[in-house]
Amino acid sequence: MVFILSSAFLISVIFTGLVNSLYAQKEQVTLTAIVAEPKERWDVLFDNASKKLNENHPDMDIQIDYRVLPYDATRTQILTSMAGRTPIDLISVDQIWLGEFAEGGFLTDLTQNATSWGREGDWYPVNWEGGKYEDKIYGIWAWTDVRALWYWKDLLRDAGVDPRTLETWNGYLSAAQKLNDALGQQGIQGSHLVGASHSPDMWYPYLWMLGGDILEERSGHPTKGTYWFPAYNSTEGVQSLEFIKRQVDAGIKPQVNHFWGQEFADKKFAMMLEGSWLLGTFPREQWAGLNQSVGMIPMFPVPNEGNKSATMMGGWVLSIPETSENKDLSWELLTLLVDPEILTTMLEKEGYLPTQKPIAEGSYSQSLNATIPYYSDMISMIPVGHSRPNIPEYPQISDNIREAIDGVYFGGKDPGQALQESAVKTAEVLGW
């Protein structure tokens, strides 16, 4: 009996030792990430990337601890973590935050990694540049969105509006009036005009299509030599804001509350200029037949027929904070997250647009084309897509531009005067 017990004890000790030694060989690593809502997209991405990462490192047990936060909270949480030197390995950065985060020393310079990676040529140039600040790469723009003109086919038909007339400024205005007259009694408004805090984003395309820009580089800055100077108060700026004023004068009401396309999906508006995320407000099972009821024109209205349009591109950049204690592994994770094999699955499920040509136009595009309504039309807008300046002062500049737009919307201001006053403030913000 004693022999049996002693043998069992000995075997268990040996077995435990073996298991422990095997287990001890695997290095435990947890990568932490702070990313912005919605959660579903990250679940798909991290799940697939984590499997691949562990396959690449059989000697490691890599866990990914990611926190998904609302948009505003993401920025605050990232800043708090950076200020407290909390080690974070990966963050999602709105493209307009990149400058201030990089300037503040929060982000790792990824230029070396990106150069050795050699995938720059796969990105659309505008998207690759969006991850740069002062010629250094601080992030990889993972996916994007474009703004386009959406309309309800039946409502336009009932009001006797030909969708093709929406392509020009005059056509758009007369269509909006016609729709208001025909549908007003049903509580449906003809057209939507953004009056919420992101109203500048919906004005920029008109500025860009006329050849104007938000900022321009100018020499003679008191401290920085050559630096950015406000350019949005140019003739093009005034002309584009005058078009906004014409919309207000035509009876299109600026909407101070914004529901990101839900108001269109609920048929409160007959047409709406909105981002490609609008598709997400329709149930997935309706996507297949959506083009029967909803039409899309891949452009912002232009001054005259034949003019080139423009749009604004947003989206998320993936970056590695300076506080990361696993920079090499984080970079590997980042490259896996934007790997076409992994990323395409998420884009297909969630309806976002790629920033990489192999996904947008190559072999991967077939599945996206088959599932996302108007996919190829949206992709056709990328070449006319512009991004906002990602300099540290941008949030204040955007606020000044919003003030000018609000002045026209609600204060009855002349567009030229409103932009001029705003540009004076912006010049001051930029240190001129």
Next chain:
Amino acid sequence: MAQISKLQPYLFLAPSFAILLVFLIFPLSWNIYIALHDVSLITLLKEWEYVGLENFVTLFDDPNFYTSLKVTLMFVGGSVALQFGMGILMAIVLNQQIRGSGVYRAILIIPWTISAVIAAFSFKFILDDNFGILNFILNQLGVESVGWLSDPNIVIWSLVMANMWYGTPFTLLFLTAGLLSINPSLYEAARIDGASKMRSLFHITLPLLKPFMIINLILITMWSVNLFDIQLIMTGGGPLFSSTTASLYMYRQAFEFGLLSKGAAAGIILILINLTVAVIYVKFLRR
């Protein structure tokens, strides 16, 4: 032994002082320190340059700051007047021998138990210019829609309305506690002496309720001065800064624009406003 006795009161005070030090004195000193240095998102991880009162000068050079003070005055004035007026009225009415007054009181307290964020979202939808129920009702009555959240002259009163709904239950609760502390025999004596209900109200209730009213006024004023969630969610401060109160101005400078020092300087001005208000009320209390 005598020495220990002298130390004893200070030892008893030590825990309270430690709490004050950690939760009040340290954050306040840190705020002052930040306001006297150049701290922004860009310099956060670098060396902070001492700039003296420069952040306060920048603050007082900003016309939007003065606008925010004016807006604060309207918001706080309106909110306190309505919260206090409605609160005291309801407290007095519900303190009468009305059947079911306890139930009414419980129902009326509900707004105060929910988060300000939820209250703000609810009012944002109720007051939506185009799809809000309030304009829908007005339209049904043949009245034109009102730009509750888009008219710069009206928007601040929409916020006051939301804050009144949210904050009045506190006054109701607080003053009810005050009313219950008044000895009922005083009313009985007054009634025997032939005093009417109105005379009792003005000569017994209100004088005895005065300390409660002053403390209530101090609290609701300070809360209204510091409140920013309702404004942030309902209007974001717009249009044209017409709903940017000083607290929202401070938040936006620090957390939206990354100008932490300017935000800290605005925070100190807010503290001074709160202190001034408290001193004025306390002086009234001592009269």
